């Protein structure tokens with residue numbers, strides 16, 4: 223298990239200083255996530271779920287401990303190394319979509335390719351269009367975010383997360399702004415992506431979302447209080 | 460290269476999304492560059508005109524005339540002092556080796572009649588040496604002979620403007636004209652010199668022998684002063700220093716005219732090209748002032764760019780966060796905003812160059828200020844705009860590039 227882990231937290235702490243007060247967003251978290259896993263992260267508001275995602279995605283750095291993702295210890299890396307890491311290995315899906323406004327769906331999806339340092343990259347347009355097709359939006363390529371529904375915007379965001387063939391997709395409350403029906407469609411999409419081998423970590427408050435995953439991490443006050451694996455259960459079914 | 464082009468593209472899109480604001484931001488640059496272009500075009504135009512004027516005068520020419528200081532002087536005793544004569548000329552010629560050529564001049568304005576044409580022009584009585592001294596060239600025919608000059612020959616050399624106006628452009632050699640009812644035979648024509656830059660054309664002129672002018676035309680054959688000349692024109696051997704020659708001439712003429720030491724000169728030895736150069740220097744000072752104004756305009760424009768880029772960086776914090784999240788390096792973000800600032804300046808400078816060239820043309824059309832479009836300055840202007848973009852765009856761009864990804868993404 224240890225050798226095959228893709229993501230490895232070793233005693234990770236993340237503190238935020240708010241004036242004189244120090245908030246322990248994550249305290250002494252140790253956990254492993256293997257390649258190909260589909261993990262739900264749950265817990266009350268303020269329990270450190272987003273903080274965990276930001277650390278895995280190298281958007282932020284731990285205060286202490288070691289965080290190894292895909293063999294790279296994200297603590298004390300050069301900012302360029304982290305940028306390339308985000309570009310190559312990570313796909314983000316945010317609750318608020320975070321698409322560039324007044325920019326077409328296609329251009330939004332192409333954005334990570336623009337910053338790619340991969341020389342043997344194919345045609346950007348073709349790659350981006352394939353990803354839009356994969357999320358079922360090939361007919362909305364030229365639409366700007368304002369001309370798309372919330373579900374469609376989130377699918378553009380997923381296409382963008384996919385375009386660089388990442389090994390991990392991080393989704394922080396991806397269905398938070400969507401209705402139930404759209405959420406279910408999105409979950410099907412995630413399932414498909416996971417089946418194709420991509421590791422997915424999804425933060426959610428919704429039981430329906432968590433139910434489709436095989437593993438649940440429950441957070442409270444910056445600590446993992448429960449780690450439920452359904453592998454055995456589903457194997458037995 | 461491909462990446463740079465894409466970055467420029469991103470910049471263009473961003474600028475187009477805020478077209479009005481981008482344009483207003485550019486105004487400072489546009490005005491700055493336009494004024495640089497106009498300023499340089501006008502000043503190099505007048506410099507060229509001055510150089511032409513100096514060349515047409517000849518750089519080693521001096522004039523001697525009676526009267527006090529010629530320019531800006533308090534004295535106006537021009538007519539009162541005793542005139543010079545051919546005798547004085549002979550004395551100078553004998554005394555100084557450095558005199559190359561020397562001619563006297565007597566000038567009047569008089570009507571010229573040919574057939575039914577009547578034209579009033581400048582009738583200039585000269586010695587043959589006047590032609591080379593004043594850089595004239597005989598186009599057709601010949602110069603006066605010494606005999607004609609001494610004995611009042613009724614012969615004339617005419618300028619191109621005269622040929623146009625009274626001979627309808629045909630060769631006038633051998634034709635007869637009447638000046639103040641005296642018949643003259645045209646024996647030569649002058650090559651065109653063009654506009655003088657100071658009013659009327661150089662070419663509107665008729666030369667006749669100086670003795671003829673004195674006796675027949677000007678009415679200036681004062682019996683008490685035989686063989687007077689209004690002015691003496693002379694060229695100095697190029698091996699001699701002009702200032703030295705000028706000084707030597709002055710001292711000797713004082714002696715000739717018996718001016719007591721300490722008394723002021725009652726004559727003037729002038730170097731025209733020096734005078735024109737001096738006038739040009741004040742034009743250069745003006746040019747410097749204008750250049751300073753243009754630089755101030757560019758700096759103000761640059762501050763405008765910096766201000767708007769700072770606003771833009773703050774407004775687009777989330778965009779920066781998104782770009783960082785999908786893998787943009789700090790250098791990519793820095794480049795993006797730098798290119799945006801430079802693009803803004805370059806577009807502004809293109810407008811500025813267009814407006815500058817337009818107003819330069821307009822100025823030369825509406826006034827007689829000579830304007831010369833200076834191609835290198837266009838490139839200098841564009842390059843300085845790019846420099847302004849880099850200089851004033853750097854701080855905002857750096858600020859953008861140093862953002863923390865997660866803070867930028869969370870920015871409201």
Ligand SMILES: Nc1ncnc2c1ncn2[C@@H]1O[C@H](COP(=O)(O)OP(=O)(O)OP(=O)(O)O)[C@@H](O)[C@H]1O
Nearest residue numbers: 238239240245247266267268269270271272273274
């Ligand atoms: N930039 C920050 N500065 C200060 N405190 C922060 C910052 N980000 C998070 N925190 C604090 O860290 C703790 C964990 O926040 P986090 O965003 O991880 O919670 P969460 O589990 O994602 O909550 P939610 O479900 O509401 O999104 C919270 O107490 C929060 O106030």
Ligand SMILES: [Mg+2]
Nearest residue numbers: 271272273394
């Ligand atoms: Mg959260």
